Amino acid sequence: MGIIERNNATFxxxxxxxxxxxxxxxxxxxxxxxxxxxxxxxxxENLRSSYKIFxxxxxxxxxxxxxxxxxxxxxxxxxxxxNTKNFQLTxxxxxxxDLEITSREYLDIVFLNLFGYYEEIDGSFSYKHFLxxxxxxxxxxxxxxxxxxxxxxxxxxxxIFRHVEGYEDLDGKSEKTVNQQLNSLFNYLTDTDxxxxxxxxxxxVSKKWQDRVNELIEMCNLEYSEQPRSEVQKIFKGNQEKxxxxxxxxxxxxxxxxxxxxKDIKEEDEQSSVHHIDRYKQKGGKNKVYFGAPxxxxxYQVTKDIEKIYPTFNGTDSVESIxxxxxxxxxxxxxxxxxxxxxxxxxxxxxxxxxxxxxxxxALKRSIExxxxxxxxxxxxxxxxxxxxxxxxxxxxLDRDENGDSQYAINNSxxxxxxxxxxxxxxxxxxNLTILATxxxxxxxxxxxxxxxxxxxxxxxxxxxxxxxxxxxxILIYSRDGKALxxxxxxxxxxxxxxxxxxxxxxxxxxxxxxxxxxxxxxxEELREKNDQEQLKNKLLxxxxxxxxxxxxxxxxxxxxxxxxxxxxxxxDKGKNxxxxxxxxxxxxxxxxxxxxxxxxxxxxx
Numbered sequence: 001m002g003i004i005e006r007n008n009a010t011f012x013x014x015x016x017x018x019x020x021x022x023x024x025x026x027x028x029x030x031x032x033x034x035x036x037x038x039x040x041x042x043x044x045e046n047l048r049s050s051y052k053i054f055x056x057x058x059x060x061x062x063x064x065x066x067x068x069x070x071x072x073x074x075x076x077x078x079x080x081x082x083n084t085k086n087f088q089l090t091x092x093x094x095x096x097x098d099l100e101i102t103s104r105e106y107l108d109i110v111f112l113n114l115f116g117y118y119e120e121i122d123g124s125f126s127y128k129h130f131l132x133x134x135x136x137x138x139x140x141x142x143x144x145x146x147x148x149x150x151x152x153x154x155x156x157x158x159x160i161f162r163h164v165e166g167y168e169d170l171d172g173k174s175e176k177t178v179n180q181q182l183n184s185l186f187n188y189l190t191d192t193d194x195x196x197x198x199x200x201x202x203x204x205v206s207k208k209w210q211d212r213v214n215e216l217i218e219m220c221n222l223e224y225s226e227q228p229r230s231e232v233q234k235i236f237k238g239n240q241e242k243x244x245x246x247x248x249x250x251x252x253x254x255x256x257x258x259x260x261x262x263k264d265i266k267e268e269d270e271q272s273s274v275h276h277i278d279r280y281k282q283k284g285g286k287n288k289v290y291f292g293a294p295x296x297x298x299x300y301q302v303t304k305d306i307e308k309i310y311p312t313f314n315g316t317d318s319v320e321s322i323x324x325x326x327x328x329x330x331x332x333x334x335x336x337x338x339x340x341x342x343x344x345x346x347x348x349x350x351x352x353x354x355x356x357x358x359x360x361x362x363a364l365k366r367s368i369e370x371x372x373x374x375x376x377x378x379x380x381x382x383x384x385x386x387x388x389x390x391x392x393x394x395x396x397x398l399d400r401d402e403n404g405d406s407q408y409a410i411n412n413s414x415x416x417x418x419x420x421x422x423x424x425x426x427x428x429x430x431x432n433l434t435i436l437a438t439x440x441x442x443x444x445x446x447x448x449x450x451x452x453x454x455x456x457x458x459x460x461x462x463x464x465x466x467x468x469x470x471x472x473x474x475i476l477i478y479s480r481d482g483k484a485l486x487x488x489x490x491x492x493x494x495x496x497x498x499x500x501x502x503x504x505x506x507x508x509x510x511x512x513x514x515x516x517x518x519x520x521x522x523x524x525e526e527l528r529e530k531n532d533q534e535q536l537k538n539k540l541l542x543x544x545x546x547x548x549x550x551x552x553x554x555x556x557x558x559x560x561x562x563x564x565x566x567x568x569x570x571x572x573d574k575g576k577n578x579x580x581x582x583x584x585x586x587x588x589x590x591x592x593x594x595x596x597x598x599x600x601x602x603x604x605x606x
Contacts, residue, residue, distance in 0.1 A: 030095035079247035228369030278367035285404035292462035295516025329385035404431030441509035
């Protein structure tokens, strides 16, 4: 499939220059072919005439099938034919044959779509869109209109080529090989309308596009920029027609009317396109912990922050969930769960041990496969596990440099072999892998994190205040005389928090948040009320009895006469008051104030 399946994008070097003439010759030799039984021979015979008509130097080309087979690599790479069985022209190539568009316009469209994967020094594969990369580099380095500078003849293409390829000292390739590919890509690009060659190795942005570079960047088709190389190979490998159709597809925001132009598109589409380009450049991994009392919405905030990068991410069902790997830690969670382990695999009478990857290895592998996308590894309830033991030797990787890469590497042959296919390669967390974790401050007594571990994370406190006016149902609490008090959940839990810290003199980590109880809206009103009361009885009362009342010596939250949780549970179930006179008075006062209109019954959102 041409460039897409190779480790590094390479181009046909049979024809050193005049790519447009080659494309034109192939298209017209094919369109005039009449012998469907021996199509290769027929096209081969037509090709010599086409070469002459379009002033192409055919060199040693002879009009026979075997010589033609050595020439048609370019046609496959440029998507001229849907396949090599019957050499049917693609729709875009047919438009050239029918004189609707020029071969240069054909090449313009191809380069809006063309991309490849390049193997980096660390073994990862980077998506590279040739035209996009070149334009962004020129734009960011103020090289778009260099022809106006009399001291600059043009831009040395070698510097752009190494930028696009990501080379450092040729990256182990011979200089001859690099120069061949440099020349080939240079000839392709300068045969488009986008660039003009000013020498054999220097070029400039064409006058037509110098004032429209941002528009041209927006036209670039980055459809597969978010896909790992392995997935793209599955899509295109062995399917010539699919590859050719993709490569010659006119992007939805482009039209060809006497040249390539950007269609008038809706404002929201423009914003989406710009966002897509920004996201393609997204980098800067970090380690971050969201901490606070139970139910404050730490997981909610994690999702909101992920949505800043992936706006349509909504937990687990969205397309963008591929970029988020999530797990919940617990006291029995181990290094083997996190990284992976060797497990026996029985095949017939043989037993062999294979490495079964853990969630960290999966996330690392995905970040290497998708280097242009931010990958999120989310660790819920991190403090409930012995995180020092869970991370083990990975602890060294948590120090990040200013770009978000691990400052220090480790050796781990199992991870390296699984992720890179090379057991001797050193492991680093790349800048596009972000680790987000949640910590319940009330659970700190399960496993204490040491200072060395803590300092390798950013920490964000999640307040107990309502995030917004959601999850705010009316609940029933009973007064001292058995009267039902109808109060909003957001008002009630804030009264509880105030009583816990001010009256009971307990720490803030004993408070609870807006989402401590999650109310459902899917049932009928009667069923909702029943389920709400069940949650208050089974979840809220237990927490308040075991985690609040049990650690308080002076002030009681519950009635003095209640001496066991069973008694508390039974009284609440029968619609009786279980709270102390002091607390229930605060609740009753709040309810009466709302009724009298002194305060709003709705909690304002932030």
